[in-house]
Amino acid sequence: MTQESAPFWDALHAYRKKAVVPFHTPGHKLNAGLFPRLEAVLGSGFFSLDPSDQVEDPETSNDFEQVLRVAEGLAAELFGAKNTLFSVNGTTGGLHYLLMPVTGTLLVPRFSHQAVYSAMILGEAKAVYLPASYDPDWFVPLQLQGDQIEQALIQCQAEALVLTHPTYYGTAANVRDIVKRAKSHGSLVIADEAHGGHFLFSDKLPGTALECGADAVVQSTHKTLGSFTQTSMLHFNNEAWYRKAVQAQRALQTTSPSMVFFAALDEVRRVLASQGRDMVGRALELAGECRRKLSELKGVELLPSHLQADPMKIVFSLRDLGLTGIEVERLLRMDYNVQVELSDYYSVLALISMGDTKDSVERLVEAVADLSKRRHQLGLAPLKRYAMKVPALPPIVFGLRQAFFRKQTTTPLSRAEGKISGGFLTPYPPGVPVIAPGERFTAEVIEYLFWCHSINWPVRGLMPEQKVVILEDN
Ligand SMILES: Cc1ncc(COP(=O)(O)O)c(C=O)c1O
Numbered sequence: 435m436t437q438e439s440a441p442f443w444d445a446l447h448a449y450r451k452k453a454v455v456p457f458h459t460p461g462h463k464l465n466a467g468l469f470p471r472l473e474a475v476l477g478s479g480f481f482s483l484d485p486s487d488q489v490e491d492p493e494t495s496n497d498f499e500q501v502l503r504v505a506e507g508l509a510a511e512l513f514g515a516k517n518t519l520f521s522v523n524g525t526t527g528g529l530h531y532l533l534m535p536v537t538g539t540l541l542v543p544r545f546s547h548q549a550v551y552s553a554m555i556l557g558e559a560k561a562v563y564l565p566a567s568y569d570p571d572w573f574v575p576l577q578l579q580g581d582q583i584e585q586a587l588i589q590c591q592a593e594a595l596v597l598t599h600p601t602y603y604g605t606a607a608n609v610r611d612i613v614k615r616a617k618s619h620g621s622l623v624i625a626d627e628a629h630g631g632h633f634l635f636s637d638k639l640p641g642t643a644l645e646c647g648a649d650a651v652v653q654s655t656h657k658t659l660g661s662f663t664q665t666s667m668l669h670f671n672n673e674a675w676y677r678k679a680v681q682a683q684r685a686l687q688t689t690s691p692s693m694v695f696f697a698a699l700d701e702v703r704r705v706l707a708s709q710g711r712d713m714v715g716r717a718l719e720l721a722g723e724c725r726r727k728l729s730e731l732k733g734v735e736l737l738p739s740h741l742q743a744d745p746m747k748i749v750f751s752l753r754d755l756g757l758t759g760i761e762v763e764r765l766l767r768m769d770y771n772v773q774v775e776l777s778d779y780y781s782v783l784a785l786i787s788m789g790d791t792k793d794s795v796e797r798l799v800e801a802v803a804d805l806s807k808r809r810h811q812l813g814l815a816p817l818k819r820y821a822m823k824v825p826a827l828p829p830i831v832f833g834l835r836q837a838f839f840r841k842q843t844t845t846p847l848s849r850a851e852g853k854i855s856g857g858f859l860t861p862y863p864p865g866v867p868v869i870a871p872g873e874r875f876t877a878e879v880i881e882y883l884f885w886c887h888s889i890n891w892p893v894r895g896l897m898p899e900q901k902v903v904i905l906e907d908n
Contacts, residue, residue: 435504437512437707441491442505442700445498446693448490450482459486459690483697486690498693505700512707513634514644515669517676519683520699521652522691525628525666528652529553529596530686532624532668535678538593541586544827545575545866547626550596551858554834556686561834562590565827566866572780573822574741574749575864577607580615587619594622599643599651600630602776602864603737603783604744609646617647622675625651628666631659632746632788635706635714640743650675658746658787659710661702665695713788720795721745721786727799733806737781748798751781755806756814760890762805770801778863779891780817820889825878828855828869832905837872841906844897847883850875856903859895861886875904 435441456463466473466481473481487498494500502520510518521528526549533540533553540559542550545566554561564586566575583595595616600606609625616623625643631653633639643651649672655661670676706713728734728750737749752762763777775785784798831854832840842856853875860867861883869879886893887900896902 435508437508437704439508440505440697440700440704441508442489442498442501443697443704445489445491445496445501446483446485446697449485449488449496452490454488454490456485456488458488460484480694483694485693487693489693498696502696505696505703508707509667509699509703510669512703513642513667513669515671516673517670519668519670519676519679520696521666521668521683521687522664522695523666523687524656524664525549525626525652525654526552527683527686528666528668529626530556531679531682532650532652532675533557533559533594533596534682534686535675536594539590541583541590541592541595541621543578543596543598545601545864546596546598547628548858548860548865550626551834551867551870555838556835558835559594561830562586562592563827566824568822568824569741570822571819572737572741572749572751573778573864574603574605574737574781575601575866576741577601577605578612580608580611583612584615584619587616587621592616592619592621594624596624596626597643597648598626598628600640600744602629602747603749604629604742604747606630606640606743609641609643609648613643613647622650622672623648624675627651628654629657629744629747631655631657631667632710632714632717633744635710636718638718638745639714644669644671647671650679655699655702658785659702659706660787660789662695662698664692665699665702667699717746717786717788717790720790720792721748723792724748724784724786724795724799728802731803731806733810734802746786748784748786749781750784750802752802752806752809753780753817753819755809756812756817757809758817758890765805766798766801770797770804772798772801776863779889823882825868825876825882828873828876828879830873832872834871837905842903843906844901845904847880847896847900847902850880850902850904851877853904853908856905857895859883859893859902861891862894865894872905875902 466478489498506518529549534557536559543564625648633642650670652668733755735751759777759781766772774782855869858867
């Protein structure tokens with residue numbers, strides 16, 4: 435089979451074309467007619483491609499799992515992996531499948547996505563955290579340094595290290611160096627490449643974690659490669675870990691995965707195989723153009739290139755014009771009908787991808803140009819800049835899994851010192867937990883959370899009246 439074929443898409447399509455009389459789930463019976471409003475927008479196609487587990491493929495006696503393995507094999511070939519798994523539960527699910535089998539120490543950068551934390555609730559891994567550090571001027575989490583990881587590896591004999599490559603903001607570490615060091619200490623390397631699926635398709639982008647020697651990676655195909663939301667791919671260099679991940683997927687995945695999602699991943703892979711480099715190349719040109727035009731606008735500052743390995747993430751700030759990123763996001767949406775990916779105190783992040791056009795990029799540039807002109811006319815003071823003093827990681831009393839289901843109560847944050855947290859408290863974005871379940875509140879942590887609150891930096895997990903969840907058996 436070649437990259438020009440899409441076996442899963444074809445087999446699902448063939449089932450539709452055959453018009454089999456369906457005495458099977460789902461209850462809509464492949465017919466949109468029951469739901470005219472859904473039909474009007476989605477068309478009948480989505481329903482007709484939605485049998486719960488049927489395809490038409492005589493060679494495999496219509497076994498969708500066998501066809502799926504063939505489709506995953508083609509994806510493995512394209513992405514340079516020994517094996518690939520499709521995920522219908524995004525990279526969140528993928529991280530669970532990859533990390534649930536870890537039974538020893540897992541080295542976890544504190545800025546890891548929440549799915550890494552929830553994997554430790556599902557499995558037995560014991561976390562050793564690597565503290566996050568931030569660029570003082572932008573509050574963007576900095577990538578890990580090889581020396582920092584090596585020190586931790588010497589101290590804790592980790593079974594595995596999980597890396598985020600790149601971060602949400604497009605910052606990337608020297609993954610090749612990190613993988614080399616981890617391997618020399620006998621540690622597996624698992625990469626959360628949710629935002630890095632497109633790296634394979636351009637030499638102007640950082641290498642993929644798999645190319646750099648990682649054992650396994652998971653990519654949100656839906657984020658940067660255009661597939662449907664919820665669809666991701668896991669790629670493996672390490673067959674033993676692939677087998678473990680398959681076991682974990684069997685335990686965690688729905689028994690009714692969407693055939694449409696699998697077919698979409700297969701078809702997207704077919705198109706990427708022939709056109710991926712062109713598509714990503716065009717998107718890079720658009721991103722370059724967007725960055726150039728924004729940099730010419732008065733009062734608009736762009737995240738410096740040493741913090742940004744992925745140029746598709748356009749991170750910019752209007753702080754000199756007195757606006758927080760959160761306000762810029764709101765104004766772009768309300769006044770210009772433009773929605774960015776995220777915003778924080780200083781900046782907003784606009785994602786350019788292969789789905790963009792000259793026009794869409796122009797809309798963003800025009801909106802920011804008009805906004806900056808309006809703000810100049812108001813002549814307001816620049817936004818206050820803060821020196822951020824990130825607290826040390828709090829002491830761990832219980833591991834995440836131990837802490838998660840213990841009895842909980844709440845207390846005002848002001849009285850939490852010495853108590854054990856029952857939840858995560860996470861300034862978002864960038865989403866780095868200041869404290870996690872099972873960790874003890876320190877005065878420093880409390881002071882920092884009050885500071886975040888005072889500058890209107892949303893803190894996930896902080897309840898009304900500034901209460902926090904703590905464990906009852908404190
Ligand atoms: C770094 C990172 N990892 C993992 C995820 C989860 O990905 P998904 O939405 O595909 O479940 C995200 C989502 O935003 C993310 O930013």
